[in-house]
Amino acid sequence: MNKYQDAFEKASLCCLCTDTAEEAHEYLDILKELVDKAAPKKVEKNIEGASYCPNCKVVVANKNIINDLNYCHYCGKALDWSDEE
Incomplete structure (x- = not known):
């Protein structure tokens, strides 16, 4: 919390x-x-290598665009890029 x-x-x-x-x-x-x-939420990833915002589902990174954004540029949701579960 x-x-x-x-x-x-x-x-x-x-x-x-x-x-x-x-x-x-x-x-x-x-x-x-x-x-x-x-509250940060884990970025969702698909098999093509794209990473999506868990809140609005907008692509925040893919194999051509590597981002370590702390927040989604579209909805403002805090993003968690860690590999930990």
Whole structure:
């Protein structure tokens, strides 16, 4: 869990423990999208050697274009290029 996920979880618990406005929950939903986007996810690869964003499926690298992008250039999802499972 990264620091953004941790902060989001704590903020969510605070909203559950208090009598908050519906508007606060809407803000938390928006923040959740940001937290999910910031959490790195493994790049997907196919047999032709292309690497895809796990979120939007856009090609982020292939045998002609080698990239070690930290984020997808299309949707902004954080990418994990490690070989570890």
